[in-house]
Amino acid sequence: MLEVRDLTAEFIREGEVLRVVQRIGFDIAAGEAVGFVGESGSGKSVTARAVMRLAPEGSSIRWGGRILFKGQDLLALSEREMTDVRGRRIAMVFQDPMASLNPVMTVGQQIDDMLMRHMSLSGAQARKRTVELLGLVGIRDPEHRADDYPHQFSGGMRQRVLIAIAVSCEPDLLIADEPTTALDVTVQAQILRLLMRLRRELGMALMLITHDFGVIAGMVERVYVMNNGEIVESGAIDTLFAAPKHPYTQALLAAVPRIGTRRSA
Amino acid sequence: MTAPLLQVRDLSVVFPPRRGRPPVRAVDRVSFDIEPGRTVGLVGESGSGKTTTGRAILQLQPITGGSVSLLGRELTTMSRADVRAMRRHMQFVLQNPYSSLHPRMRVADILAEPLKVHRSVAKAEIPDRVAELMRLVNMDPAVVKRYPHEFSGGQRQRIVIARALAVNPDFVVCDEPVSALDVRTQKQIVDLLHDLQTKLKLSYLFIAHDLAIVRAVAHRVAVMYGGRIVELGDADDVYENPVHPYTKNLLEAVPIPDPARQRAKLAAATPDPNFRGRDGETGKCVFGHDHSADHSPEWHEVGPNHAVSCKFWPPGVTPLRS
Amino acid sequence: MSDAPAPKKHHRGQTMVFIGLAMLAVLLLIVVFGPSIAPYSPSKTSPNSLDGPTAMHWLGTDSIGRDLLSRLIVGGRGTLFITFVAVALALAAGLVLGLTSGYMGGKVDLIVMRILDVIFAFPVFLLAIAVVAALGPTVRNLILTIAIVYTPAMARVVRGPVLSVKRWDHVEAARSVGVGEFAIAIRHVLPMVISPILVQTSLILANTIFTVTALSFLGLGPPPPDPNWGSMLAEARQFMELAPLTVIGPAVAIIFASLTFIVLANGLRELLDVGSR
Numbered sequence: 026m027l028e029v030r031d032l033t034a035e036f037i038r039e040g041e042v043l044r045v046v047q048r049i050g051f052d053i054a055a056g057e058a059v060g061f062v063g064e065s066g067s068g069k070s071v072t073a074r075a076v077m078r079l080a081p082e083g084s085s086i087r088w089g090g091r092i093l094f095k096g097q098d099l100l101a102l103s104e105r106e107m108t109d110v111r112g113r114r115i116a117m118v119f120q121d122p123m124a125s126l127n128p129v130m131t132v133g134q135q136i137d138d139m140l141m142r143h144m145s146l147s148g149a150q151a152r153k154r155t156v157e158l159l160g161l162v163g164i165r166d167p168e169h170r171a172d173d174y175p176h177q178f179s180g181g182m183r184q185r186v187l188i189a190i191a192v193s194c195e196p197d198l199l200i201a202d203e204p205t206t207a208l209d210v211t212v213q214a215q216i217l218r219l220l221m222r223l224r225r226e227l228g229m230a231l232m233l234i235t236h237d238f239g240v241i242a243g244m245v246e247r248v249y250v251m252n253n254g255e256i257v258e259s260g261a262i263d264t265l266f267a268a269p270k271h272p273y274t275q276a277l278l279a280a281v282p283r284i285g286t287r288r289s290a
Numbered sequence: 291m292t293a294p295l296l297q298v299r300d301l302s303v304v305f306p307p308r309r310g311r312p313p314v315r316a317v318d319r320v321s322f323d324i325e326p327g328r329t330v331g332l333v334g335e336s337g338s339g340k341t342t343t344g345r346a347i348l349q350l351q352p353i354t355g356g357s358v359s360l361l362g363r364e365l366t367t368m369s370r371a372d373v374r375a376m377r378r379h380m381q382f383v384l385q386n387p388y389s390s391l392h393p394r395m396r397v398a399d400i401l402a403e404p405l406k407v408h409r410s411v412a413k414a415e416i417p418d419r420v421a422e423l424m425r426l427v428n429m430d431p432a433v434v435k436r437y438p439h440e441f442s443g444g445q446r447q448r449i450v451i452a453r454a455l456a457v458n459p460d461f462v463v464c465d466e467p468v469s470a471l472d473v474r475t476q477k478q479i480v481d482l483l484h485d486l487q488t489k490l491k492l493s494y495l496f497i498a499h500d501l502a503i504v505r506a507v508a509h510r511v512a513v514m515y516g517g518r519i520v521e522l523g524d525a526d527d528v529y530e531n532p533v534h535p536y537t538k539n540l541l542e543a544v545p546i547p548d549p550a551r552q553r554a555k556l557a558a559a560t561p562d563p564n565f566r567g568r569d570g571e572t573g574k575c576v577f578g579h580d581h582s583a584d585h586s587p588e589w590h591e592v593g594p595n596h597a598v599s600c601k602f603w604p605p606g607v608t609p610l611r612s
Numbered sequence: 613m614s615d616a617p618a619p620k621k622h623h624r625g626q627t628m629v630f631i632g633l634a635m636l637a638v639l640l641l642i643v644v645f646g647p648s649i650a651p652y653s654p655s656k657t658s659p660n661s662l663d664g665p666t667a668m669h670w671l672g673t674d675s676i677g678r679d680l681l682s683r684l685i686v687g688g689r690g691t692l693f694i695t696f697v698a699v700a701l702a703l704a705a706g707l708v709l710g711l712t713s714g715y716m717g718g719k720v721d722l723i724v725m726r727i728l729d730v731i732f733a734f735p736v737f738l739l740a741i742a743v744v745a746a747l748g749p750t751v752r753n754l755i756l757t758i759a760i761v762y763t764p765a766m767a768r769v770v771r772g773p774v775l776s777v778k779r780w781d782h783v784e785a786a787r788s789v790g791v792g793e794f795a796i797a798i799r800h801v802l803p804m805v806i807s808p809i810l811v812q813t814s815l816i817l818a819n820t821i822f823t824v825t826a827l828s829f830l831g832l833g834p835p836p837p838d839p840n841w842g843s844m845l846a847e848a849r850q851f852m853e854l855a856p857l858t859v860i861g862p863a864v865a866i867i868f869a870s871l872t873f874i875v876l877a878n879g880l881r882e883l884l885d886v887g888s889r
Contacts (some may be wrong), residue, residue: 064472065443180336209335209499214543218556236472239502239545243552262549280477281547282502287526288329288509289484348788377790389781394803406791453789 026231027053027076027198031090034071034254038085045071047254048090055200056232058224060241062277063251066078073200073234078107095197109137113143116191118201122183126175132159132186133171136193143194158189161226165221178275181212188219195227217244238281242266249265250274293362294323295493296347296348296461301356303339303346316342318517319356322462322510328489329494331508331525333501333540339517340497348382349373353357360461367435378408382456387446391438397424397449398434404456423452427482446474448482455486463496465611480507483542501544505529510595513537515565515602521598534598535607536565575600628879632814635872639692646689650682654839665857670859674848684861687839691828692869694754695820700758703813713767714774715797725771736761740823744832751834758823762766762816769812773805780804807884814877818870825866841866854863 034046046068053059063069071086078099080086092099099110119125127135133155140151152171159167162185175183184204191199201220205213221244224231235241241248241262248265250258250273258271271277303317317339324330334340345351347358349365358365360380365373382395384390387536401420405411411419423433438446447467454462464483468476480503486492498504504511504525511528513521513536521534532538546552574580577590577600591597592609641649651749657676665672671680713724731739743757777783778801786800827833828842841862848858 059592064474210501211335211539211543214545214556217545221556237545238473239547239552242545242547242549243554243556266547266549276474278547280474281471282480282500282506283547284475284502284505284541284544286502286506287529288506350784350788374790374792377788382788384781384785386781390785392782392786392800392803403786403791407790407792450785453785455640457790 026055028093033089035087045254049256058245060245060248061234067251068250068254069234113194115198116196117200118191118204122187139193162189198230200232295326297322297359299357302354304354315517324493327491328509331504332497334514338514340514378457380461381459383464383467407456410457427452461493463495520599527596533592563604567599576603632876642688645694650685653681654683654686683839690840698755698758700764702766705763710767710770714771732764749832750796777801777804801868811880814873818873821870
């Protein structure tokens with residue numbers, strides 16, 4: 026479904042060009058869950074944003090290569106055509122849910138908006154669907170909570186709202202960029218379960234970006250490990266965990282704190 | 291058993307009511323000790339009161355009740371000038387290495403500041419001590435003329451640690467010292483803290499939400515929920531034989547870096563336990579004790595140096611008797 | 613492919629600050645060297661009154677034959693001197709009050725801010741008229757008055773960012789190390805709030821130019837014969853049709869001076885990224 030070939034991303038700052046993604050290629054099949062693991066600066070988030078063609082906040086970026094989504098090159102689309110793809114066909118969930126929500130609109134209005142714009146629903150139809158969606162992501166009493174503002178939700182609940190917005194138009198691909206990094210461990214577990222359930226129920230593909238091998242372990246079928254803008258290793262999740270080949274992957278896996286590792290002295 | 295370096299008794303912090311919201315008991319009768327050269331891990335989720343506890347111990351947060359004594363000296367009743375002088379013995383490593391360094395001060399000045407404040411070395415020896423501190427945290431003393439933004443997150447956290455160690459403290463509160471860092475950097479910083487503890491006989495209060503990291507650093511662990519410690523014991527006991535249902539829940543949620551086991555775990559159905567259920571209840575507690583009758587603390591020994599609170603047990607859950 | 617707002621903004625800020633500084637240099641030249649660069653004495657009369665521009669008098673003469681260009685230069689010196697000194701005083705007072713009030717918080721903050729609110733509640737101009745009228749229109753009184761009426765605005769500009777900066781981590785870190793409160797306020801808080809203060813000071817300078825000229829226009833400025841832009845406008849008003857330059861001259865000068873600070877303020881705002889956080 027998604028074929029990425031020779032993707033490059035270059036930041037342009039005061040005349041200087043900094044290449045942060047170096048001619049990488051990867052695939053995601055329909056309904057497949059794929060993980061991208063790397064440290065900060067590895068280019069994993071920029072890669073995720075490339076698929077949405079979003080430049081990171083306050084920067085100028087130049088993409089190169091091809092991103093074929095169902096045979097259509099996203100990098101060749103006009104900005105207007107891309108707007109139809111974003112949210113409707115490919116949706117994204119970010120690390121900081123508060124920054125991605127509009128603080129002066131109720132969460133219901135924000136989901137209604139998506140549904141009315143992309144799914145051409147009427148106001149009443151949209152609200153009915155909004156309430157369903159909020160229920161789907163595990164928000165109790167969705168009829169009333171729809172009229173609350175983002176600040177009235179806890180961090181975990183906000184991330185649920187964001188996921189509800191992301192899946193509102195039943196996208197073919199959901200990109201989740203560090204969706205649980207800012208959350209508590211128990212909330213993280215709930216959000217991961219929610220993503221698994223939605224993927225199954227809605228049949229969407231999942232692109233999960235994280236620095237944490239623990240998060241990715243139970244969630245995806247295949248992994249790409251990124252370092253310095255390159256994919257250094259890829260493969261089926263079980264194989265990669267059992268026998269990492271690249272020294273970078275080995276170092277990352279070795280550094281993962283394990284609950285069973287007791288103090289050495 | 292050695293005398294504790296730090297003794298915290300019934301420490302309470304109540305945030306006054308704001309904008310019509312009721313007052314919040316952020317820290318509620320917290321008690322524990324830290325022995326010299328040992329680490330107590332304080333775990334809990336956001337809002338559990340763990341950071342406020344750390345700040346209250348360091349007298350950076352006004353307290354409502356209880357006592358904190360360091361090296362046998364009571365901090366809570368001290369004058370502000372005396373507390374400032376006591377800061378020579380107790381230091382703080384904050385969570386975010388990007389915001390806890392003054393962005394417009396050079397590293398040399400950042401490290402010299404505590405030395406000047408406490409006049410711990412003669413003025414002429416300050417550059418030598420700064421270089422020594424940089425070496426202590428495995429950094430090149432040649433870079434002290436640089437500004438914080440020229441360093442990576444891990445390097446900045448080393449600088450933060452160096453600043454905390456400048457005045458040779460006995461006790462350091464580390465508040466989520468690695469949670470803003472990449473996994474490999476986390477490991478390096480944890481190893482560094484470990485080495486420094488051995489080398490300098492430091493005591494740590496290590497506050498974190500990541501249970502796996504706490505396991506790797508702590509001798510004893512305190513689990514906080516709703517402003518209270520609900521379980522306190524030696525790290526191995528708490529991790530291998532957790533008794534309080536909240537501790538169990540917290541441990542259960544930690545992802546395992548093993549695909550097959552983690553998949554099974556995510557697939558398993560989860561109850562959503564309600565730990566607030568029994569709060570404020572009267573009559574017999576889950577251990578069959580009526581605390582309101584004899585005003586005993588709601589605290590029960592379950593093993594050597596291992597105790598749990600009978601508060602915050604979900605309805606219907608009882609401790610298994612062995 | 614996608615656009616870059618941030619670097620462009622930075623670049624535009626640089627250009628604007630550069631232009632603003634060039635304009636400011638002109639103003640400073642007038643303040644420092646006013647009388648020596650003016651071609652004539654500003655009070656020297658000549659028989660050719662209300663003349664248009666000539667080779668002798670580039671901008672013509674006023675109603676009693678004084679050289680307009682010379683009067684503009686020397687008058688500008690008067691207006692700008694009052695403005696600069698008054699704003700400098702207001703800035704100093706505002707810094708002390710705003711930093712103390714914001715940093716200490718609690719009762720101190722409440723009392724200081726309530727007192728300043730009382731001053732702030734009056735329209736700047738009405739208050740200035742009242743004070744100058746009561747004390748008498750001397751240069752010293754004018755400076756004091758303007759300093760007083762702008763102090764609350766300055767104090768607020770300082771206090772706002774101080775309220776947030778004092779909660780930043782590096783401040784808590786300094787306190788945990790044992791640094792004293794006064795040193796924290798000066799070394800750890802103040803340097804962080806300089807940017808918004810610079811921008812606001814520049815804006816207040818632009819406002820003050822208007823206040824000073826308006827007071828002089830109403831006859832509450834420095835007493836004659838010293839010229840200033842406000843009184844020049846007032847005198848020239850009746851001859852507006854005969855010699856439009858006598859009005860346009862000071863008007864353009866006033867606009868130029870206030871534009872200088874507005875350009876500077878906007879440039880600094882973009883360059884220092886004030887207000888986007």
